[in-house]
Amino acid sequence: MxxxxxxxxxxxxxxxxxxxxxxxxxxxxxxxxxxxxxxxxxxxxxxxxxxxxxxxxxxxxxxxxxxxxxxxxxxxxxxxxxxxxxxxxxxxxxxxxxxxxxxxxxxxxxxxxxxxxxxxxxxxxxxxxxxxxxxxxxxxxxxxxxxxxxxxxxxxxxxxxxxxxxxxxxxxxxxxxxxxxxxxxxxxxxxxxxxxxxxxxxxxxxxxxxxxxxxxxxxxDRQTYKASDTDWKYVCEIDEIEEDRAKIFIVDNERIAIFKYENKLSAIHNVCKHQGGPLGEGKIVDGCITCPWHGYQYLPQNGQSPPPFTEKVATYHVKIEDNKVYVLPKALEEGTEVTPAIIK
Amino acid sequence: MKKDEFYIGYIDNVPPKTKKKLKITVYILLIVVILFAIVFSLFQNKFKNSTFELTNISEITGTYHNNPYPSIRMELQPNEYKNVLLLGFGKFGAEKDIKNIENRLMSIEGQEVSIKGNLVYYNGKTLLQVADSDEFPVSKKESQLPERTINSLGEIEIEGEIIDPKCYFGVMKPGFGKIHRSCAVRCISGGIPPVFTTVNKEGISEYFMITDAKGNKINHDILEYVGQPVKVKGELEQLDNWFILKLNIEDIKLLKGNSKIYSN
Amino acid sequence: MNAGLRKRHLIFWILILIILPIIMIRAKINVPKQPIENKTYLEVNKQKPVLIKEINDMNDGLKFNFRGDNDKQISQLEVILVKPLKDASSTLFELNYNDEKGTYIGELSQTGVYRFPIKNQRLYGVLIFDEIKNDVVIKKVFQWD
Incomplete structure (x- = not known):
């Protein structure tokens, strides 16, 4: 690794x-x-x-x-x-x-x-x-x-x-x-x-x-949306996301994983850097998103692997309005720090 | 609250429900492995009891003849002769070994010789892989030897397969058919005499040494017909316990099913 | 796995789904069968009409029939070889009463039927001998009752 x-x-x-x-x-x-x-x-x-x-x-x-x-x-x-x-x-x-x-x-x-x-x-x-x-x-x-x-x-x-x-x-x-x-x-x-x-x-x-x-x-893949810079897309209700788990959202045939943890939401690209595993099917363990295939890990707020590892995945902006989760589909550069959305 | 199990490979402890489901999967895999092993081993076609005495040197004494193919004509009993075809090492005929022997002993054609080597035999036919003549020298005797006669039995048309006798009568299981075709091509190409084999509805086989229409050795010209069902035409001759078939190469016909991908 | 890879998987499996069954089925049908040749070229003596005694010994794959022109006189030993003998040569001899090699009868080679003329006698038994390896292959004593 x-x-x-x-x-x-x-x-x-x-x-x-x-x-x-x-x-x-x-x-x-x-x-x-x-x-x-x-x-x-x-x-x-x-x-x-x-x-x-x-x-x-x-x-x-x-x-x-x-x-x-x-x-x-x-x-x-x-x-x-x-x-x-x-x-x-x-x-x-x-x-x-x-x-x-x-x-x-x-x-x-x-x-x-x-x-x-x-x-x-x-x-x-x-x-x-x-x-x-x-x-x-x-x-x-x-x-x-x-x-x-x-x-x-x-x-x-x-x-x-x-x-x-x-x-x-x-x-x-x-x-x-x-x-x-x-x-x-x-x-x-x-x-x-x-x-x-x-x-x-x-x-x-x-x-x-x-x-x-x-x-x-x-x-x-059928539930797909077109990616564009400025439109926030509705994902789901907050309660639909299990604690320490994610909801997978599909845009332009690409998948975004939105994780709920410690009263926060963060969104990363669904594909693990190792072998392409579905990060959104993984779980937060010890504060890290953990890939279900081989256990590779990423910090939810910036998509970076914890040191000494160097893998990085793309992150996305996510917001909460009226208990509804929205994501901005444009991928940020891999490893970009994004402030998590806070669940009140 | 439902326990949310998550398997991480590098964590030693496997969560209990995952562990249980894993156990069931492993048992199913065990059954699959056993079933596969049984089906693929139990239902193989039966192998023939052909033999190649790889580690045993035997000695054959008889008259050497070069035609149609290098062989030793042994007298087993008064007026009962057995022709033992000679073979080289690996996928080669005996030409090189005969040349080595004749370098030392001069011509051995028609002479009584004792040759050592490894026996190959099956179903009434016997062959000898000649041993290294430096290590196992050949001896020659001057003696009055019986003439051999080759009887002509007329023209025949016959269906069967061209095989190489070293593999078929020896150590290859199976020594015929598509599986073995490449090896048969290699052997015949290397000088091992091609043999035609037929089988009747009772499963009884007959064997014919193959030569060209003039009775000369034939190797490269029939390679494309080896290891497949063919129909051949030629003159049949009998030499003691062997038949000889003098083939017309142009008359060899492949008996195929509907096999060409590109129909012309 | 991203969308591009998923599409590639789909293409591969559609191709496999179409091409493999064609190959599997066409490979198995129409396999040229091993031709059955009904004419035999090996000459065998004519069978004597009367079967006097029949001896089966399927263990060694051998059957022995004593035949004659009438039921009083044995004149032919018919040997049916069912399985190939695993020997470099196989010569058939009579078996003496002291269990030794007796009179020469004939040569056995491939599977099939052999018919040898023999004297009118109830043979004690037969012995098959490998002349090349110089050892006894099979000894068989016949039961006459």
Missing amino acids: GLNYQLVLWNKNKKVYDRYILLFVLLYLVLFWAITLITNRNTTLETLTIRSSGTLAILLLHIILSIGPLARINTKFLPLLYNRRHLGVTMFLIALIHGGFSIFQFHMLGDVNPIYSVFTSNLDYSSLHDFPFQVLGFIALLILFAMAATSHDFWLANLSAKTWKALHMLVYVAYALIVSHVFLGAFQQETSPYMPALIGIGFVILVILHITAGIKEVRK
């Missing part, structure tokens, strides 16, 4: 989270290996490694992609979101095992460079059925690598937030590539209907989750 570079700022919750990740990964691998070795004795270690790591990576990807929309739909899922990054890096490492072993197994020790072989051993690029599915997996792996490599906040600060977010939104491209990789690869030869059915169900669940969360947000 703006301090000197530390690999991971561990705390108890992250440790518990990571322990569960490790537990579930081991459980999956042990179960997969045991069931295969018992029911399909002629397997080899290479095939077992490739399949167990590949299927585990897909499962992890589905879980990771669900966390975002789940947290929008219900705040009880926020603890899953807090350390999602570790899940993502874990998923990449397991996908790397799958990709690495596959490249070794199918392309190495031959007459050409293995990466060249990945792209040229099957040249049916113009066919859907015969498409070289390994290329899809390879590109997805590159995307996941880029994301894992830049997953540390160091990169978030040094690439611009826009670049970083654009890069990390490629996870959806990776998901599409991976589903295609499996359907144009393994599922063209494995005859069980249950495997594609599971991935199909996963697809349906992810689509429903994202659409539900999306509809929820679009409904909020």
